[in-house]
Amino acid sequence: MTETRRQTVTVWQGRVRLGVHVKGEGPAVVFFHGPWGLTWAGFLDTLAQRFTVYAPEHPGTTPGEPDTVYHVDSLWDLVLCYDELLEHLRVPEVMLVGHSFGAMVACEVAALRPSRVRRLVLLDPIGLWRDDAPVTNWMLLGPQELPDHVFRNAEGPAAKAMFDVPDDPEAGALARTRLTWAMGATGKFIWPIPDKGLKKRIHRIQALPTLLVWGEGDRLVPRVYAEEFSRRLAHTRTEIVKDAGHAPHLEQPEATARVVETFLKD
């Protein structure tokens, strides 16, 4: 992977500094990461070959600025912060890609101003709820259980990249802290049930061409949620990624990038 450009965009009356990774040339794609922090890896590199990829860090997950999250009180605040970010980027039209919690954020940001969004990609999204198929709360899993709930293969390179802790004690403490804090800073907007009213707003993006991508072995968000999203959106396609869990873009970056790229360039 090559270096990204880092950019800081200040929003919310100067109180929230959003760290944004930028790479590539072409139409604008904004990627919202999931609950474990931003991992810039192969999937985003591939997208950056054809698009300008902007990947903001959710407030609080930027290294060195954990307390930023305290300035964002609610999901409404968060969505407006991202709305201000999109204003700053000065791109008339964007395509939004989101993973897990980030996919829910992508839906909400699109629902606020649907005219600005051209396409939507949801990777194992949360945001809806069925009592008969509850989303597993990953914040209550132990450190031993977590890798094997996020990934199909808890021993694979993607799982190791996210969960392995460096041997150096200080670096190890920092890595563990960042991971937990990333879950806390995103979990703030979805606790205790990740249904915060998207079902009431999703009609606003009904007409938006949407790609749903699901890891075949997602242990956190059951695949019935693909049907829940499809039922509410008029133009969806669902792709299942084999040998992947809740993070197909990290576990199967090439296969996932292929279906996403094909959809975005249509």
Place this chain on the structure above:
Amino acid sequence: MKISAFHLMPHRELPANFEQRYPSVWVTPPWWELADATRVGQYYNWTLDELLHAARAGFDGICTNEHHQNAYGFMPSPNLMGSVLAKLTNDLDVAIVQMGMTLPTTSPPIRVAEEYGMLDCISGGRLVAGLPLGSPMDVNLAYGITPMEHRERYREAFALVMKAWQAKEIFAWNGKYFQLAQVNLWPRPIQQPHPPVWVPGSGSISTFDFATDNNVCYCFLSYSGARAAQSMMNGYWEVVAKKGLPRNPYRAGFLQLVAVSETDAQAEADYARHVEYFYHKCLHVPPQWFAPPGNQDYASLLASNRNPVRRAENPKTLRYRDFVDKGYVIAGSPATVRDRLIEEVVKSLHVGNLMLLVQIGSMPHELTLKNIDLLAAEVLPALRDIWDDEGWENHWWPERLRKAREPVGAAR
């Protein structure tokens, strides 16, 4: 010294294989498999009888507490218990120590101020107002409060309750979590400007600052005994000193498990299985539930990740003698318990408000009464005057109860 009897109101008859069969004693234990409402009614009544017995036997205070969705200690409303205790002890100089109604889960939190106002009125000004943060299992898991908002919500609720008790005028509260246009509390407590406030903690360093800044009694509620608490309490006293506050032992409380019998050997025969039941079953909780992401602020989280030795050992690997040797439980003859309480707990930790867990795990009613009687008759008298020669005032105790209780002896 002020010495109170503390009760958790646990399930006393969990199956022998409970901890193998079920993932947790908290949040998820299945009621329909494990409990029977009629039997649980008996537990509540035993609990009330045991605390009343302690009051009559000569304890200075009786403590209840709030927890939810568990078999470890299930008084979801401590004030229901407290009101019974307040009414039935009106002839006794005993404090009603509510440790207490959980602020972040009570909405609006002036309900805490109101109910405590009622208890203070009913008891004739004998209330100690515990204002706890609540455990993550109760607050985040059972009651759905966002972990990252838990402490902030607590602090706002605390400030609102204190103001509601004391304000002379009707006021508007335009907070982040609570908005009330006309706060005008009925009833106000008898104790002025407000009942003594205790803030229980379980070792979080940020609570030291909170406790000293608000001039409340900080109570370390630990099940690992005084030795494990030493560095934590030293840290508290350092904060007290740094802020230029007097080293008054009454601004600290500590909870200790105690089990007394005629001899050390008899104590083992009487209590070993109940102590092991408590540590093996009643504390059977997935460790990560004690700190869901966001519950600790970033600095505290980093500090605990840097210093993993602070993590407690696994009590499931310990047996009765280990618990006693390590001081988790102080058990034995009256002389043994007396000496250890004085040296290890009261003097080492510099504590003026002592809480004793008198009913432990599966301890049956009769044995609990025996424990209470032996404590009251043979242990408490030796502890009472420990701090008297230093002349401290216990500002954190109801004023009308501050002088020493007359010795009562065994109540039976």
